[in-house]
Structures are given as structure tokens and as C-alpha cells.
Amino acid sequence: MSVTVRFAPSPTGQIHIGNARTALFNWLFAKKAGGRFVLRFDDTDQERSRREYADQIEADLSWLGIKPDLVVRQSERFALYDRAVEKLKEAGLLYPCYETAEELELRRKIRLSRRLPPVYGREALKLTEEEKARFEAEGRKPHWRFLLPNFDDDPFAPQRTEIKWNDIVRGQQTVDLASMSDPVLVREDGTFLYTLPSVVDDIELGITHIIRGDDHVTNTGAQIALFQALGAEAPAFGHHNLLTTATGEGLSKRTGSLSIASLRETGVEPMAVASLAVLIGTSEAVTACRDMDELASRFDPASSSKSAAKFDPAELQMLSRSLIHSMPFEEARPRLQELGIKGRQAEAFWNVVRGNIDKVPDAAFWWKVVREGPERPALSAEDGAFVNAALDLLPPEPWDRGTFAAWTDRVKAKTGRKGRALFKPLRLALTGLEAGPELADLLPLIGREGVLSRRP
Numbered sequence: 001m002s003v004t005v006r007f008a009p010s011p012t013g014q015i016h017i018g019n020a021r022t023a024l025f026n027w028l029f030a031k032k033a034g035g036r037f038v039l040r041f042d043d044t045d046q047e048r049s050r051r052e053y054a055d056q057i058e059a060d061l062s063w064l065g066i067k068p069d070l071v072v073r074q075s076e077r078f079a080l081y082d083r084a085v086e087k088l089k090e091a092g093l094l095y096p097c098y099e100t101a102e103e104l105e106l107r108r109k110i111r112l113s114r115r116l117p118p119v120y121g122r123e124a125l126k127l128t129e130e131e132k133a134r135f136e137a138e139g140r141k142p143h144w145r146f147l148l149p150n151f152d153d154d155p156f157a158p159q160r161t162e163i164k165w166n167d168i169v170r171g172q173q174t175v176d177l178a179s180m181s182d183p184v185l186v187r188e189d190g191t192f193l194y195t196l197p198s199v200v201d202d203i204e205l206g207i208t209h210i211i212r213g214d215d216h217v218t219n220t221g222a223q224i225a226l227f228q229a230l231g232a233e234a235p236a237f238g239h240h241n242l243l244t245t246a247t248g249e250g251l252s253k254r255t256g257s258l259s260i261a262s263l264r265e266t267g268v269e270p271m272a273v274a275s276l277a278v279l280i281g282t283s284e285a286v287t288a289c290r291d292m293d294e295l296a297s298r299f300d301p302a303s304s305s306k307s308a309a310k311f312d313p314a315e316l317q318m319l320s321r322s323l324i325h326s327m328p329f330e331e332a333r334p335r336l337q338e339l340g341i342k343g344r345q346a347e348a349f350w351n352v353v354r355g356n357i358d359k360v361p362d363a364a365f366w367w368k369v370v371r372e373g374p375e376r377p378a379l380s381a382e383d384g385a386f387v388n389a390a391l392d393l394l395p396p397e398p399w400d401r402g403t404f405a406a407w408t409d410r411v412k413a414k415t416g417r418k419g420r421a422l423f424k425p426l427r428l429a430l431t432g433l434e435a436g437p438e439l440a441d442l443l444p445l446i447g448r449e450g451v452l453s454r455r456p
């Protein structure tokens with residue numbers, strides 16, 4: 001069977017860098033295997049889910065370079081979940097429970113005081129038809145629990161099923177179902193909790209590998225049992241470590257911290273975000289990859305560490321700068337065009353300024369400096385006179401990279417100035433700034449006429 005993975009966010013806010021890690025792990029895993037990537041919106045919670053968030057998530061993924069082969073929404077698939085519920089009820093694997101939250105809490109305390117594990121004791125399984133009818137007559141609505149498997153046929157015997165799997169990231173894993181309550185799959189109001197729709201869709205969509213954060217490790221035990229109860233073979237699982245903020249706080253779509261949208265607004269390169277989101281918290285060196293092929297070649301889910309990794313936006317800026325400083329003109333060209341940077345000089349210009357900017361749009365500033373000159377720079381009267389004298393010594397065109405040295409040698413000989421006293425006023429007059437790209441490179445771009453127009 002060909003590899004099919006999914007990324008399944010709830011559209012309840014903007015995805016953050018941790019969600020991006022999950023999406024990218026799946027994307028790269030599928031890419032390496034020549035498989036498919038499904039984007040599945042877990043939007044059964046109709047109160048909190050919003051179409052705008054789903055659209056934004058698609059846009060954020062696309063910005064990162066992820067283009068799903070298929071997009072599905074759980075809110076359009078309720079019929080499938082209803083059928084699975086019927087199937088489980090018929091098999092006696094989904095049973096109605098009438099306890100209130102207070103009753104459950106009381107029972108939990110009693111179990112703890114008896115040194116029993118604080119799991120649900122399956123009391124509802126013992127209800128007679130009359131007792132159930134009485135609850136219904138009182139207006140109580142049941143919630144429905146999935147009967148986790150026991151080795152014994154007796155459902156009241158302590159659960160002794162250990163679920164084992166060979167995790168793509170963490171290696172051999174064991175979850176002891178004795179430490180878990182039978183999970184509620186359907187609430188009193190008939191709405192589904194996350195587990196059932198997720199497993200039903202994973203079966204229906206032919207998901208072969210589920211890669212997600214290690215916040216789901218325990219859920220996986222119950223989910224493997226549910227795959228089996230629905231007559232399906234469970235897919236392979238991988239649970240990677242989570243990302244936190246630089247100071248160790250957890251991430252949530254609802255708080256908006258480290259959202260992809262906010263990182264994007266700072267002007268960082270998408271491949272810097274993708275590289276850091278994937279390589280951080282692994283044994284791989286964290287460097288910026290130019291494209292997804294390169295990142296895929298560096299991606300190995302098994303190299304993730306087991307503890308959470310801190311995501312530092314300062315490191316992101318550094319990676320982004322390194323991508324810009326080596327970005328080939330062909331890659332920058334469409335974005336430069338949008339900034340109005342085009343024509344004969346555009347390529348030479350880009351190669352000169354890319355090493356001096358933090359974000360591609362910053363190139364617009366230097367384009368203006370080259371084409372129109374700076375705002376009138378603040379030069380002392382003495383420096384102004386020096387620049388005027390220097391401009392009188394400009395060589396004729398054509399100019400190349402060597403022109404600047406030839407010119408300044410003449411200026412040095414004529415005026416006696418050298419070093420900083422020579423270069424600083426020239427740079428200020430030509431660019432308006434004390435630092436920037438090499439003047440030797442800028443000079444041919446500005447041209448003789450342009451330089452002369454900068455007379456103080």
C-alpha cells in the first residue's frame with residue numbers, strides 16, 4: 001500500500017510553529033516515500049471551529065511549501081461516524097453511561113482512597129434495562145464509552161491489555177490499558193469527541209502512517225484498540241517531541257503565540273521557518289535548507305530527541321538571513337519585480353545588496369539609494385569640500401568593479417586623505433549611510449551621472 005499521511009488540525013485558531021513541525025514531519029515523510037499528504041480539518045466541534053481559521057491554515061501551509069493532495073473536513077462526514085457508532089453498539093463495544101461529572105468525581109476519589117487506579121470502573125455496564133429506562137425517564141441522556149479490550153472475557157476483571165507498537169520516532173512503545181478509563185466517544189448531546197471521527201477517517205482515507213506530537217502517545221493505545229474494534233489494521237505511529245517558546249511555555253492555537261502568520265509578518269523566509277521547525281530538537285545540525293528536497297534529505301524522524309525543544313525566534317532570524325545572503329537571483333526575481341526592482345541592472349544589484357539585508361523587501365531601500373540617491377547626507381563643510389574635490393577626479397565610463405580603487409587612489413594622491421577619512425565621507429555622500437554594500441560594487445550600479453548628481 002502506498003504511504004498516505006495526514007495532518008489533522010482543529011481549525012480553532014492560527015497554527016503555530018509546533019503544529020508546523022507536525023505538518024512538515026508528515027509532508028517530508030510522504031515526500032521521501034513518494035506518498036500522499038491529506039489535510040484533514042478536525043472541525044466536529046462546531047462551536048469553536050471556524051472556516052476562516054481553516055482557510056488561514058491552508059494558506060500558512062502553502063506558504064511553508066506544503067500543498068496537500070486532498071483536503072477533507074470532518075464536519076462533512078458525520079454519516080460515516082454515525083455508521084461506526086452503530087457498528088460498535090451492535091458489537092457491544094459502545095455502552096451508555098448516565099453518570100454526572102460530580103458522580104464520576106466522587107467515584108474517582110473513593111477509588112483513590114482504596115488505592116485503586118482512578119479509572120472508570122465500568123459501573124454502567126451493570127445497569128439493567130429498567131435502570132436505564134428510569135434514567136431516560138428522568139431526562140438523563142447517556143454518554144457513550146468504548147469498551148477497551150481485556151485479555152479476559154470478563155469485562156469487570158482488571159484490564160490487562162498492553163498495547164504495543166514500534167513508534168517511527170520513539171521506538172518500541174507500550175501503553176497499559178489498565179491505566180486508562182474506557183474513553184467516552186459520544187457526549188450526552190450526541191456530539192463526538194476527537195477519537196472516533198479521527199480513527200474512522202484514518203481507516204476511510206487509508207492513512208498508513210500517523211505522525212503527530214507526543215501529547216498523543218497515551219491516546220494511541222486506545223486508538224489502536226478502536227482500529228481493531230472497527231475491523232481495521234492500525235496504521236504505523238510516530239510521536240515527535242513538542243516545541244515550546246524560548247522560555248519553555250507550551251503553545252496553543254488559541255493564544256496565537258509563535259503563530260506561522262505572525263512569523264511570516266516579520267518577513268522571515270518560509271524555508272528558514274521550515275528548516276528550524278524540523279531540525280530543532282533532533283540530532284541534526286540546525287542550518288537553513290534552500291528547498292524541501294534538501295530538507296527532506298536531512299529529515300530523519302528517528303533522530304528527534306524525547307524532550308521538548310525550545311523554539312527561539314532569534315535563531316530563526318539568523319537562518320533567514322543566511323538564506324537571503326546566498327539567494328540566487330532567479331529565486332529572488334519574482335519578489336524583486338513586485339518591489340519594482342527589474343530591468344538590466346536587477347541581477348547585478350541583487351548580487352551586490354543581498355549580503356546586506358535581513359529581508360527581501362529591504363532591497364527596495366537600496367534600489368532607491370542606487371537609482372535616486374540618498375536624502376541629502378549630513379556632511380561637515382570640510383568633508384563636503386573633500387567630496388566635491390573627489391567627484392572632480394571621477395574616471396570616465398565604462399565602469400567596473402576596479403573603478404572604485406582606481407578613483408580612490410587618485411583621490412588619495414591628490415588630497416592626502418586616506419583610510420576612514422577618505423572612505424566615510426564618500427560612502428555618506430553616495431549612500432547616505434555609514435555602512436552597506438561594498439562601494440566598489442555600488443559604483444558601477446550608480447553610474448557616473450548618478451554619482452555626480454550626489455554632489456553635496
Ligand SMILES: Nc1ncnc2c1ncn2[C@@H]1O[C@H](COP(=O)(O)OP(=O)(O)OP(=O)(O)O)[C@@H](O)[C@H]1O
Nearest residue numbers: 008009010018019022212213242243251252253254
Ligand atoms: N507544541 C507543539 N509542538 C509540536 N507539535 C504540536 C504542538 N502542539 C500541537 N502539536 C501537534 O499539532 C497537531 C495538531 O494539533 P491540534 O490541532 O490539537 O493543535 P494544538 O495546538 O495542540 O491545539 P489547540 O487548538 O488546543 O491549541 C497534533 O498532531 C499535535 O500533536
